[in-house]
Amino acid sequence: MLKINNxxxxxxxKSILNGLCLDINPGEVHAIMGPNxxxxxxxxxxxxxxxxxxxxxxxLFEEKDLFELETEERAHKGIFLAFQYPLEIPGVNTNIFLxxxxxxxxxxxxxxxxxxxxxLKLVKEKSKELKFDEEKLNRQLxxxxxxxxxxxxxILQMSLLAPKLSILDETDSGLDIDALKIVADGVNTLRDKxxxxxxxxxxxxxxxxxxxxxxxxxMNGKIVKSGGPDLALELEKKGYxxxx
Amino acid sequence: xxxRQKEINNLKDYKYGFSTDIENIQAPKGLNxxxxxxxxxxxxxxxxxLEFRLKAFERFKVLKEPDWQKPKFPKIDYQDLYYxxxxxxxxxxxxxxxxxxxxxxxxxxxxxxxxxxxxxxxGIAVDAVFDSVSVATTFKDELTKQGIIFCPISEAIQNHxxxxxxxxxxxxxTSDHFFATLNSAVFTDGSFxxxxxxxxxxxxxxxxxxxxxxxxxxxxRTLIIADxxxxxxxxxxxxxxxxxxxxxxxxxxxxxxxxxxxxxxxxVQNWYPxxxxxxGGIYNFVTKRGxxxxxxxxxxxxxxxTGSAITWKYPSCILKGDNSVGEFYSIAITNNHQKADTxxxxxxxxxxxxxxIISKGISAGSSDMTYRGLVDISSKAKxxxxxxxxxSLLMGNKCGAHTVPYIKNKNSESNIAHEATTSKISExxxxxxxxxxxxxxxxxxxxxxxxxxxxLQQLPMEFAVEAQKLVGISLEGSVG
Numbered sequence: 232m233l234k235i236n237n238x239x240x241x242x243x244x245k246s247i248l249n250g251l252c253l254d255i256n257p258g259e260v261h262a263i264m265g266p267n268x269x270x271x272x273x274x275x276x277x278x279x280x281x282x283x284x285x286x287x288x289x290x291l292f293e294e295k296d297l298f299e300l301e302t303e304e305r306a307h308k309g310i311f312l313a314f315q316y317p318l319e320i321p322g323v324n325t326n327i328f329l330x331x332x333x334x335x336x337x338x339x340x341x342x343x344x345x346x347x348x349x350x351l352k353l354v355k356e357k358s359k360e361l362k363f364d365e366e367k368l369n370r371q372l373x374x375x376x377x378x379x380x381x382x383x384x385x386i387l388q389m390s391l392l393a394p395k396l397s398i399l400d401e402t403d404s405g406l407d408i409d410a411l412k413i414v415a416d417g418v419n420t421l422r423d424k425x426x427x428x429x430x431x432x433x434x435x436x437x438x439x440x441x442x443x444x445x446x447x448x449x450m451n452g453k454i455v456k457s458g459g460p461d462l463a464l465e466l467e468k469k470g471y472x473x474x475x
Numbered sequence: 476x477x478x479r480q481k482e483i484n485n486l487k488d489y490k491y492g493f494s495t496d497i498e499n500i501q502a503p504k505g506l507n508x509x510x511x512x513x514x515x516x517x518x519x520x521x522x523x524x525l526e527f528r529l530k531a532f533e534r535f536k537v538l539k540e541p542d543w544q545k546p547k548f549p550k551i552d553y554q555d556l557y558y559x560x561x562x563x564x565x566x567x568x569x570x571x572x573x574x575x576x577x578x579x580x581x582x583x584x585x586x587x588x589x590x591x592x593x594x595x596x597x598g599i600a601v602d603a604v605f606d607s608v609s610v611a612t613t614f615k616d617e618l619t620k621q622g623i624i625f626c627p628i629s630e631a632i633q634n635h636x637x638x639x640x641x642x643x644x645x646x647x648x649t650s651d652h653f654f655a656t657l658n659s660a661v662f663t664d665g666s667f668x669x670x671x672x673x674x675x676x677x678x679x680x681x682x683x684x685x686x687x688x689x690x691x692x693x694x695x696r697t698l699i700i701a702d703x704x705x706x707x708x709x710x711x712x713x714x715x716x717x718x719x720x721x722x723x724x725x726x727x728x729x730x731x732x733x734x735x736x737x738x739x740x741x742x743v744q745n746w747y748p749x750x751x752x753x754x755g756g757i758y759n760f761v762t763k764r765g766x767x768x769x770x771x772x773x774x775x776x777x778x779x780x781t782g783s784a785i786t787w788k789y790p791s792c793i794l795k796g797d798n799s800v801g802e803f804y805s806i807a808i809t810n811n812h813q814k815a816d817t818x819x820x821x822x823x824x825x826x827x828x829x830x831x832i833i834s835k836g837i838s839a840g841s842s843d844m845t846y847r848g849l850v851d852i853s854s855k856a857k858x859x860x861x862x863x864x865x866x867s868l869l870m871g872n873k874c875g876a877h878t879v880p881y882i883k884n885k886n887s888e889s890n891i892a893h894e895a896t897t898s899k900i901s902e903x904x905x906x907x908x909x910x911x912x913x914x915x916x917x918x919x920x921x922x923x924x925x926x927x928x929x930x931l932q933q934l935p936m937e938f939a940v941e942a943q944k945l946v947g948i949s950l951e952g953s954v955g
Binding site: 279 | 924
């Protein structure tokens with residue numbers, strides 16, 4: 232599904248990723264762990280299409296050159312990024328944002344756009360599943376939301392858009408244990424043989440609830456070690472220093 | 476005999492035979508008493524109307540073009556303009572939709588205006604024009620039943636001279652500022668509305684049909700009178716873009732609300748803004764003023780200004796009646812090289828008067844936007860309040876936004892509150908929207924419409940939908 236081959240990235244002449252390689256097949260859950268500044272967020276930014284980086288190497292998504300696609304085209308093709316810091320957009324009603332987003336994606340996929348009634352029914356259902364306070368849907372997007380609510384809103388959007396590849400950028404940071412479980416449930420519900428996940432995290436904690444197929448350690452812009460779920464436990468015990 | 480004199484003589488010959496050939500009639504270039512007499516004559520105006528015009532012209536001669544505004548413009552040669560030009564002849568108009576600028580058609584399509592409507596807007600299909608006339612007539616019957624007068628002002632001057640005489644110039648006197656006075660001297664046509672005592676006008680009145688049918692010129696004059704206890708909602712302009720060769724538009728709009736009456740006046744202005752490099756476009760120098768003459772009266776201005784090369788206007792309320800209310804809701808958008816200096820004046824004269832100003836300015840490209848507003852609470856306007864909220868949204872690094880509030884409070888029992896914010900659409904916000912599948916233009920449209928929501932909600936439903944689309948279209952190409 233996703234093939235990253237020798238990815239290098241620099242920003243403001245600072246090298247962040249140095250020859251990163253990663254393969255993700257349909258249905259797989261990969262976790263990337265690494266210390267601050269190892270390049271985790273840069274990787275998610277680049278995959279989502281954020282501008283400002285100088286990149287080389289190759290990234291293929293379903294055999295297509297990802298760098299040929301605009302950010303929104305990547306979203307249409309099924310790449311979703313749950314932001315580490317979801318943006319606030321004052322004035323824009325959350326429901327309207329979600330509906331506009333869902334219909335933009337549906338339209339691009341050649342599916343029928345949902346009318347207000349169909350949408351509201353769907354979003355109500357999903358909110359319930361994720362224990363997302365419905366009252367928030369009528370508020371301005373992420374404005375005045377707590378950290379946990381913002382993250383849940385990301386998972387709500389993920390579940391609405393039903394992406395093929397979901398990238399979770401430190402979605403667990405700042406979440407209490409209840410919220411963490413809800414986020415994990417959201418991921419596990421969507422998990423099937425076709426959908427893949429790339430979970431970026433500092434801590435092993437989230438991986439207690441979302442069992443990854445592979446764990447990778449990212450240091451200085453490249454993957455220094457890969458393994459199974461046990462690798463996360465090992466990291467938690469020994470810390471990153473031992474991988475240097 | 477010089478050429479100008481010759482032209483005037485020719486026109487004098489014309490005036491008896493113009494009825495069949497009105498499309499070709501044009502006053503000679505320039506501004507002088509003869510031209511004003513010519514206009515008055517061709518409209519078969521009564522003597523008092525001509526006097527009104529000439530009085531204004533006398534005053535105009537000593538006035539100077541103001542220059543305190545932020546957007547500067549090249550000097551206008553007032554002797555180089557035509558002050559009366561009947562509708563363009565049919566042969567100059569595009570014959571079919573194929574002859575129209577494809578860009579214009581594309582914009583229409585985006586606005587969702589059906590093709591026949593487009594034809595009508597451009598005065599192409601004759602049957603379509605007839606069509607609109609008949610629609611208007613159907614409405615007219617219903618209005619007449621309730622005693623509502625809604626007609627061209629030139630018709631009102633003939634048929635309802637007592638009303639026109641009493642109210643015309645009562646809010647914008649002939650001795651007013653430069654452009655308003657010019658309008659008083661040379662105005663060609665416009666709308667007249669009278670709502671009788673106690674009548675609630677059953678439909679939105681709009682200039683839509685009439686303006687498209689008659690191609691009114693650069694100097695419109697509108698007069699709306701809401702008698703005691705009446706209500707009217709009036710929509711001005713059409714939301715489709717108009718190509719217009721005229722450079723200067725100096726219209727006057729006067730509103731008068733008597734005791735317990737309410738006037739809601741909405742404008743969606745989308746004149747030609749000039750091209751991407753700032754060439755061409757309209758100078759929209761309009762004077763709009765409402766007088767809350769009676770107690771408990773209310774006047775509410777709502778404007779969506781997206782067009783024109785320069786927009787320079789301050790729809791104002793004079794709150795004379797006790798307990799009267801003035802409101803101003805505005806969205807002004809400038810893109811490319813457009814400039815706007817707009818806002819309002821709230822003049823509190825009566826006791827317990829209230830005013831509210833909500834202004835949303837959006838600047839993109841290399842454009843420049845100024846909000847300028849005056850809140851003036853006189854010593855007699857005890858217990859009055861004003862609330863002003865002034866928000867600016869910037870897109871890119873080359874545009875400008877300025878807020879210039881003037882506040883005068885002359886009594887201690889009144890209260891004025893002013894809030895202002897300036898924000899910018901960030902790269903991060905755009906990236907976030909794009910990651911959720913919106914293209915940059917959809918993203919900007921969504922954010923901007925969110926920013927403008929409070930004002931858009933003030934517009935009548937149908938208008939609001941079109942205005943919302945227009946907001947997106949006006950900002951196209953401003954991202955990235």
